[in-house]
Amino acid sequence: MPAIIDISDLSKTYATGYQALTGVDLQIREGEIFALLGPNGAGKTTLISILCGIVRPTAGVVRVGGHDILRDYRAARALIGLVPQELTTDAFESVWATVCFSRGLFGKPPNPAYLEEILRQLSLWDKRHSKIMTLSGGMKRRLLIAKALSHEPRVLFLDEPTAGVDVGLRRDMWALVRRLQMDGVTIILTTHYIEEAEEMADRVGVINKGEIVLVEDKAALMRKLGKKQLTLQLQAPLAELPPGLMRRGVELAKGGEEIIYTYDASAAEGEHAGIVSLLEDLDMAGVAFKDLHTTQSSLEDIFVDLLKGGR
Amino acid sequence: MNLYAIRAIYRFEMARTRRTLVQSIVSPVISTSLYFVVFGAAIGSRIPHIEGVGYGSFIVPGLVMLSLLTQSLSNASFGIYFPRFTGTIYELLSAPVSYVEIVISYVGAAATKSLILGVIILITAALFVPLRVEHPLWMLLFLVLTAITFSLLGFIIGIWADSFEKLQLVPLLIVTPLTFLGGSFYTIDMLPPVWQTVSLFNPVVYLISGFRWSFYGLADVPVGISLAMTGLFLVACMTTVAWIFRTGYRLKA
Ligand SMILES: Nc1ncnc2c1ncn2[C@@H]1O[C@H](COP(=O)(O)OP(=O)(O)O)[C@@H](O)[C@H]1O
Ligand SMILES: [Mg+2]
Numbered sequence: 001m002p003a004i005i006d007i008s009d010l011s012k013t014y015a016t017g018y019q020a021l022t023g024v025d026l027q028i029r030e031g032e033i034f035a036l037l038g039p040n041g042a043g044k045t046t047l048i049s050i051l052c053g054i055v056r057p058t059a060g061v062v063r064v065g066g067h068d069i070l071r072d073y074r075a076a077r078a079l080i081g082l083v084p085q086e087l088t089t090d091a092f093e094s095v096w097a098t099v100c101f102s103r104g105l106f107g108k109p110p111n112p113a114y115l116e117e118i119l120r121q122l123s124l125w126d127k128r129h130s131k132i133m134t135l136s137g138g139m140k141r142r143l144l145i146a147k148a149l150s151h152e153p154r155v156l157f158l159d160e161p162t163a164g165v166d167v168g169l170r171r172d173m174w175a176l177v178r179r180l181q182m183d184g185v186t187i188i189l190t191t192h193y194i195e196e197a198e199e200m201a202d203r204v205g206v207i208n209k210g211e212i213v214l215v216e217d218k219a220a221l222m223r224k225l226g227k228k229q230l231t232l233q234l235q236a237p238l239a240e241l242p243p244g245l246m247r248r249g250v251e252l253a254k255g256g257e258e259i260i261y262t263y264d265a266s267a268a269e270g271e272h273a274g275i276v277s278l279l280e281d282l283d284m285a286g287v288a289f290k291d292l293h294t295t296q297s298s299l300e301d302i303f304v305d306l307l308k309g310g311r
Numbered sequence: 312m313n314l315y316a317i318r319a320i321y322r323f324e325m326a327r328t329r330r331t332l333v334q335s336i337v338s339p340v341i342s343t344s345l346y347f348v349v350f351g352a353a354i355g356s357r358i359p360h361i362e363g364v365g366y367g368s369f370i371v372p373g374l375v376m377l378s379l380l381t382q383s384l385s386n387a388s389f390g391i392y393f394p395r396f397t398g399t400i401y402e403l404l405s406a407p408v409s410y411v412e413i414v415i416s417y418v419g420a421a422a423t424k425s426l427i428l429g430v431i432i433l434i435t436a437a438l439f440v441p442l443r444v445e446h447p448l449w450m451l452l453f454l455v456l457t458a459i460t461f462s463l464l465g466f467i468i469g470i471w472a473d474s475f476e477k478l479q480l481v482p483l484l485i486v487t488p489l490t491f492l493g494g495s496f497y498t499i500d501m502l503p504p505v506w507q508t509v510s511l512f513n514p515v516v517y518l519i520s521g522f523r524w525s526f527y528g529l530a531d532v533p534v535g536i537s538l539a540m541t542g543l544f545l546v547a548c549m550t551t552v553a554w555i556f557r558t559g560y561r562l563k564a
Pocket of ligand 2: 044045046085159
């Protein structure tokens with residue numbers, strides 16, 4: 001698939017001297033949902049702001065749809081819709097006026113039917129005559145999405161779209177993002193909620209201290225870095241592990257009521273033999289268990305591991 | 312040219328103007344009327360005619376300019392400062408618009424509003440004192456040029472200011488004194504020689520002089536020089552705006 005966004009060696013040093021981005025290389029594929037994951041202050045907003053033309057890059061080249069964002073800014077920006085992190089809206093304008101404004105600003109001829117469809121999808125149609133300041137926070141958030149979609153962008157940036165948003169709206173937003181993807185829109189969302197990346201993304205990029213630490217297909221990432229755990233609930237608690245069971249990854253938990261065996265999901269083939277031999281040794285040692293289950297680590301665990309690893 | 316964008320911004324700004332129209336018209340009209348009552352009728356009747364023009368009529372061009380300058384500055388500076396203050400400017404910065412388009416729409420809207428106001432004040436003045444306009448085209452030219460130039464200056468102030476105080480500061484501290492010392496209420500040759508020389512460094516002198524000439528044919532400086540100085544000021548403002556957008560000054564981190 002061709003890259004719709006191509007970032008090479010992008011750096012940003014703010015006027016304060018703070019280096020917010022260091023040598024970022026990143027390609028976003030057309031039509032994918034890409035989650036940029038990173039703790040607060042990692043540089044997610046800075047990266048998005050540069051792509052959108054709000055912040056000036058210090059060094060590096062960025063192309064959107066093949067257009068250089070500086071030399072060919074008109075063509076590049078016309079492809080992009082941005083939903084900013086902060087709830088920044090006008091106050092006295094009506095919902096309808098503000099989406100018409102956004103569409104015009106991006107150089108598109110009026111299209112009331114299309115704008116109506118968007119407002120309906122975002123449950124804002126009934127509010128079209130209301131002044132923005134009378135809207136609730138959730139409605140304002142949806143309005144910002146409507147503004148970003150008003151000019152039919154091919155790339156949509158969502159900067160922490162669900163921060164401080166209630167569960168219902170979050171579900172709605174995810175459904176909308178999926179619909180947009182089906183229409184062929186490329187979506188880049190930043191988040192520090194792992195859950196969100198895990199639920200939504202096709203690929204995940206992890207950013208920390210201004211550097212891209214890792215970019216991976218979500219599934220591959222889970223496979224590669226995910227740990228699996230086998231938990232055995234014992235029939236009778238053990239004071240300590242029998243010598244025959246002592247091996248790497250095995251430990252006693254819950255006051256001796258459980259044995260936990262941790263292994264790498266990526267090395268699954270070989271380690272399955274490990275499970276089998278563990279169960280055999282358990283049998284030999286005369287330890288009986290009443291139940292067992294396995295769990296796989298979430299992106300969150302992966303993420304914490306990555307950042308702890310200091311890579 | 313992104314004409315849809317120019318139209319969108321211009322309309323947005325004019326909608327803001329309409330919302331605040333009453334307050335933005337009422338206060339200058341009242342204060343101008345007060346000037347006429349005080350200077351035109353009460354004091355003016357005891358002041359001798361200046362080169363054949365009654366004092367009340369003499370101060371009209373200066374008063375119109377005073378309103379035009381102040382309004383242009385405050386409209387334009389507020390228009391661009393407010394989205395910076397609330398953060399909604401992100402949309403403008405991320406849009407496929409050139410800075411020329413941004414300036415045309417913001418400055419155009421601000422100038423439109425102050426022109427409307429200038430005309431209203433002229434009409435108000437005509438209710439109080441006899442007016443005659445000898446060179447209507449020149450009058451229009453000075454009106455439009457001044458509105459555009461000072462809207463540009465206001466735009467610059469709106470980008471420079473990082474607080475509402477600073478937004479008020481320039482009009483209050485610089486422009487109002489310059490206007491009062493710019494010959495709104497007197498001709499420059501009524502001043503002592505030293506102050507006459509000092510006055511020549513005041514750009515507002517040229518505006519008011521040229522503008523008054525278009526009414527009564529009276530001028531402190533030749534009208535050609537007035538026009539040239541206004542043009543010079545316009546170019547200076549345009550250069551500054553170009554620099555602002557080239558460097559991203561106070562607009563882009
Ligand atoms: N305009 C600015 N001037 C100076 N430093 C900034 C500016 N904007 C952001 N930063 C700094 O850059 C770093 C990255 O910020 P940001 O991109 O907002 O992170 P994130 O969105 O990942 O939370 C932070 O340390 C922040 O303080
Ligand atoms: Mg952020």
